[in-house]
Amino acid sequence: MDKTQFLMTLYDALEGLPGNVKADIMSHYQEIFRSGMAKGRTEEEIAQELGDPVTVAYAEKSRMGFIQSRPRKASFLGFCMKGLGLLFFNLVVVLGPALGGLGLLIGLWGAAIGLSVSGIAILGGAFFTFRFPFGLFAHGQLSFLTVISASVFSLALGLLLGMGCLAMTRWSFKALGRYIHWNLRILFGRQGS
Numbered sequence: 001m002d003k004t005q006f007l008m009t010l011y012d013a014l015e016g017l018p019g020n021v022k023a024d025i026m027s028h029y030q031e032i033f034r035s036g037m038a039k040g041r042t043e044e045e046i047a048q049e050l051g052d053p054v055t056v057a058y059a060e061k062s063r064m065g066f067i068q069s070r071p072r073k074a075s076f077l078g079f080c081m082k083g084l085g086l087l088f089f090n091l092v093v094v095l096g097p098a099l100g101g102l103g104l105l106i107g108l109w110g111a112a113i114g115l116s117v118s119g120i121a122i123l124g125g126a127f128f129t130f131r132f133p134f135g136l137f138a139h140g141q142l143s144f145l146t147v148i149s150a151s152v153f154s155l156a157l158g159l160l161l162g163m164g165c166l167a168m169t170r171w172s173f174k175a176l177g178r179y180i181h182w183n184l185r186i187l188f189g190r191q192g193s
Contacts, residue, residue: 003033003043006053013057017066025060082187090183105168112162119155122147 001009010029014022029050036046050056126147 001044001047001053003047006043006047006050007033009053010057013054014060017061017064021064025057029056079187086183086187094179101172105165105172108161108168109165112158112165115154115158115161117158119151119153119158122151122154126151 007026007029011022011026014025017025032050033043033046037043047053126144
């Protein structure tokens with residue numbers, strides 16, 4: 001940790017103190033870094049000697065009478081209870097709609113691929129049939145222009161649906177990442193973010 005990181009973390013940890021008190025503490029630690037660097041020490045060495053800036057802030061708050069008791073450490077039982085609560089919430093509330101959305105997305109991808117492939121297949125079948133006059137178009141049931149139009153329509157619809165599915169898939173992965181991040185932040189507190 002360098003000087004800037006140390007001082008920024010210290011400043012954030014001093015939240016709640018009056019502005020002049022916070023400014024005095026920050027000036028004191030800036031002076032410690034200045035004098036240490038003047039003696040040829042690196043910022044990292046000075047920061048390591050000072051220790052964790054959150055602990056330093058806690059000590060300063062205690063010294064000045066802003067904190068009377070020690071901060072509570074998260075217990076293992078509390079961590080387990082948070083984990084079980086998140087597990088229950090995710091299984092009961094989130095899993096059903098998430099699986100439904102996944103099924104819908106898979107179905108839409110299948111439809112997009114099916115429409116695109118069928119458009120190509122209809123086009124290929126039309127050329128094959130009109131070149132060799134037998135089969136579906138042998139008796140003049142559908143005109144060549146109708147078949148070409150249907151194949152182009154199917155292919156275009158499949159491609160448009162595929163582009164929409166791609167956008168939905170990207171959005172889904174981003175939402176999943178944010179949701180996992182939110183779960184970790186709840187489970188581990190600010191350190192998990």
